[in-house]
Amino acid sequence: MSPLNIFQRLSKSPTNPKPVARARQFDVADLYNGPLQTGEAGTGEAVALDEKLRQAYFWIVNTAIISPHYDIEYNDGPAQRYQVGDSKRALTLPSAQSYSSFVLLPLLTFATRRKCLFVGGPGRGKTASAILMGVLAGYSIKEVRRAMQHGHPQMTIADLLGNPLPADLVGAQSMDDIRIAWRNWLGMRVKIVDEYNRIPTRTQSALLTVMGDNYAEVLNHVFECPESAWYLTANDDRGGGTYAVVEALRDRIDVVVQALAFNPRFLDDLLMRIEENLRPEECVPPEIIFSEQEVDRMVEEIRAIAVPQEVRRRIEFFTSQFELFETAGAQFEYLTKDTARLAGVEWHELVAADNGRDRLKDIGCQTLNGVSVRNLMTILLYAKALAYFRGNTEVELEDLRQTLPFVLHDKLQPDLDAPFFSLPENVPFRADRVSWLRHLFDLACDEYDRLNLDREDPLADLEADFARGLDGLSERDTRTRLANIERLIAERVKGRKLYGHLYDDLLKLKYLHQRYTNYLHWIRAQA
Amino acid sequence: MSGQPLSTTLSSALARALQAGRGQFNARVAEACRSQPGFDTAAVDALLCGPLDQLAIRAAAVDAERANSMLLAAFDVGLTLILRGKAELPLVQALWANVLPACLPLALRQPRDTLGNLFNAALYLQSVAGARTVQWAQEMASLGGHCANLATLRGLGQILAWRAGVAHFRSGALQVAHSLPLELAHAALAAAPGLDIATVLDRLASGPWFDPARPAARGLRVVHEVGGFSGFGGPFAQPPEVRALADGFVLRCADRHWYLCADAFGAVLHAGSAEEFAAGSAEAGALTFRGGEICLGDARCALDLPAEGLQLVCGPNTAAACSPHSHFIRLLALA
Known part of the structure; x- marks a missing residue:
């Protein structure tokens, strides 16, 4: 191999530098670190695996694969945008390190x-x-x-x-x-x-x-x-x-x-x-x-990469949107697209019977199915992997947003007959799955923000109480909690419309109610 | 190399080396051409006719047997520098012209290591704003010949880099100084005649503002002005704020942060963080500003900043003064 070493050149500095968090240490040996080869052995310090992964990525994109597409875009400030052509498609110049x-x-x-x-x-x-x-x-x-x-x-x-x-x-x-x-x-x-x-x-x-x-x-x-x-x-x-x-x-x-x-x-x-x-x-x-x-x-x-609560809630909310199909079943638990699919009932007949919801606004109407447990686990794992790759210790919302389309690409099937896809501005989404899925996630996040669920999650207190466990809970407190659940359900069903996230909230409340009911029976049997 | 005859006649020493390693030299140039479309082969001619030719003559005079391998290594270095657009840097030119001839015996014995270390150091120093590269090259040329081995040469380079203004090398260079031959360490630290090296090293370790060349300099005094307006090539878009840490200062300007490391030999800005700034101290301690002078007990020192909005921050050995009317920070040695 030539000493010029052109095709095996790696990024020598951290490929995604982060602010220094530990005490500063300057090494006088840095004076001799440079592009010219010497016989000096390295410092012996093993490269962190996330850094090695980044070095592998940058070697591949810079040297191995002629890959000029940077479609996983990150921004740490306003990005430069241009509208191109009659269709006014956006060309974005990301302001942070973006990836292919x-x-x-x-x-x-x-x-x-x-x-x-x-x-x-x-x-x-x-x-x-x-x-x-x-x-x-x-x-x-x-x-x-x-x-x-x-x-x-x-x-x-x-x-x-x-x-x-x-x-x-x-x-x-x-x-x-x-x-x-x-x-x-x-x-x-x-x-x-x-x-x-x-x-x-x-x-x-x-x-x-x-x-x-x-x-x-x-x-x-x-x-x-x-x-x-x-x-x-x-x-x-x-x-x-x-x-x-x-x-x-x-x-x-x-x-x-x-x-x-x-x-x-x-x-x-x-x-x-x-x-x-x-x-x-x-x-x-x-x-x-x-x-x-x-x-x-x-x-x-x-x-070991953490997924913070606020990120978890977003993915919960997003996933909630898709499984509900109100006309597919009679019992509350069976109001799902899966019920309709398993029964082999004509899709368009069930859709025709589904009235009352705003089918344009409800993003659940854009798909033929919901998100499976396996898909959810994969989304979380890849989001963790992307956060790790970027040198972070916890997942950011953008990590989720960027990995989700590639996981759900073949999993979340669009209902191309849905009103959403017939709008002229949405026609490109019929073919471009990645953009559609990312758009879908953005719409879900907008709705999440509109409902102010980060601050006003009606189930949060009940879930926190339950997470503390039932051991030692008195009969009186159990009854209070049951009453709280019933009161909350009564409040939540006051609206006439049933949306995916509400459906899942109600099922969760039913679950909590059942757990407390069982506990109440048990505690009374002990008396 | 470029297909055109060279404009000047090469020395017989270089001609022999080129003849002996013809295949390797040509392969290097071909590889450089491949890696960089439009690669300037005229620059290769300039390299051959200039620095390499001079080096070949000197090398042949010292050790003709080892000259060829050293020249091949030097050619690789030269090509790499051309590919990176660094061949014309004054410091690089100074290395070819003065430093390398001084270190020639070592370069002939260990060509790749010696050349690699020297030129990597040059590129590093070139990247440090405020480093006095001319001073480093002159002192390397003057003392490099006293280095019996590569470890000594590396140590010498590190100490001289520190003294040329790379303040963040302070602790590492001090350690290295203990391992150098005493006379070389004395010369590398430019210690005043009459000061013994043990005293010099002790005093250097005891505080950042002792300069072995001026051992009498003491007391409250302005030692550095750091910064400048970004419109004129400086680092700051607006006058910065400052906080003191145990071993330096953190500066904030707009939404950016810097870490400032300074001692008697220089002051260098590094990337800093908001966390460091938040952790820093904004206390002025016993410092006051009266009548255009900074006062610390009985000590006084003139400061060319207006009193309005003046911020004084005191660290363990150093104080910093910054003003909303200046993009420069004044650093004051406290003792």
Whole structure:
């Protein structure tokens, strides 16, 4: 490697500097830290893993992937905005460090060991990005390439998982006697499945078991896979594959990232790669390669990132908007879109019967389904990972806002017949899922602010009382609390309209009421 | 290199080195061209004909056998500096012309380390506002030849950087000074004749305002003016406010904060935080301002600031005076 070291150059200073919180310490050795190579050993101080993750990100965006798109925008002050074209689309110049989703989300997937789907047309770097993630995990390019599963219409379960040894098949007296030659990729910590929507349905089911439950099974033999990051690619995720993707398999994917179009103004970079026969994955700097233990530690550190109450309330409020479907059921608990979907009732009939609500204002009317528990957990985990990546110890609302669209991309299905999508200003949201989901979250936050729920959450006191536990609570106090719950429910149902957040509040109040009722019965039985 | 013949004749020493490492030299230039579209190969010619040629002549005279590898390392350094747009800095030029020749024996033995350390130091000093880079280069040229090994050269550079105004190196450089040969440490600290090095180091450790070159300077006095209006290239858009910490000052100007580190050799501003500012003290202590003079007990010192809105803040060894009429802060040594 040349001493000029042009293609392996890493950011030497913290890539997202934060104000100094600890006592200042200046090191006289800094005098000799600079761009010129010396034989001096480093200080021996290990780079923090979040900083290493940022260094990996910036090496990828600056050197490896020609990625001029900064679509995850952060601002620490007013951003410069321009309106462009007849459609007056906004071009924003963010005032804080912003990121490219095509690199950041796969990297957060790597750091959290989750599952990422790359979508986009052929030749846009989906597979190359996935390979880079494999190299970051410490595998050689050969290992990563050989372990990559290429979906094709004839792919069998044996192709995917492994074969029984032919000699054992002939001589075995029982299934236990048959040894399985497991495919190597199952044991890797970065798994890549290229063009997963070309895999036949039956093989997809086997893949689902590996992805969902982390084990592979052939002839009663089980291979336990290690926790790993998954990268799947699809040229066209909406029907362009050879086989329809099993819904459960789609649901196991945590984030969907779109490979955006190549900007020809970066043609020089492409040309240089051709002329120099340069492959970024072959010159990944060793400083940004993560050991297995480092990724283990990183996962733990990410889990430890706090989600403050005010951020939690926003995601609760947002999620509340979507499940309610008043005409889908008769009993209060069953007034959900899931009830309608499971019953197979025509959607438009139920929608026609839904009257009284402002279907434009109620953002719950924009979707065909709600947000699942798995989706919620994924949103929280990725928001934590993004906060960690940005060097913070707790999640900010903007972290949530930026990760949520990529998690819900294939999960929250828009009802394109809803009045919202027929408004001229909302037509772009019919195709642009990421922007629609971000807009949806913004609308939910606006409503949250309008209702002043940060300061006036009617359930907050009741929840706080309950959180302190029931031990030692007197019968009299229990009755008081039951009365408070009943009074609050009576107040909340005075309005004629039922909205998603109110529905969930009422269900929570019913839950609290039931817990106190049970406790009251118990305490009276003890007397 | 650029495909054009060089404008001047190269020395035979450099010509031999280029001939011996032709493939490597060409590969370096090709790599530089790839990494930077429009890379100025004329700058490479200037590097070869200028500093490298002079270095080659001197190196061949000292140790011809080791000259080639040293020149290749020097070429890498020169290319890196060109790529980063730093090749024309006066300090870089001074290193090529004066410092490197002085350190040539060491550079021939450990070319990459010696050159890397010297030029990294130059780039660092260039980035510190207020650092007296000319002084550092002159003193390095004068004392660099006395360094028997790289560790000593590094220590010397650090002490000289401190003395050239990099005040935040104070504690580290003081430690380094204990490890240098006594005579070199005495010279590096520019201690006045007659002062023994042990006394110098003790007095330096006991307070920030002892200057070994002027050991008699004592008492309440203005030692530095720091700052300036951003419209004229200074750091402050408006007159700053100041708070004292145990080891420096924190300044606030509009919504930005700075940490000010100062001693007898210089004053340097670093990024600060609102938390540090909030934690700082705004107390003036026993300082008063009367009749255009700062008073501390019986000691007096003239101050060229109006009394109106004058803010005096007193730290353990230093006081700061700032005024709504000035973008500069005056620092006063208390003893």
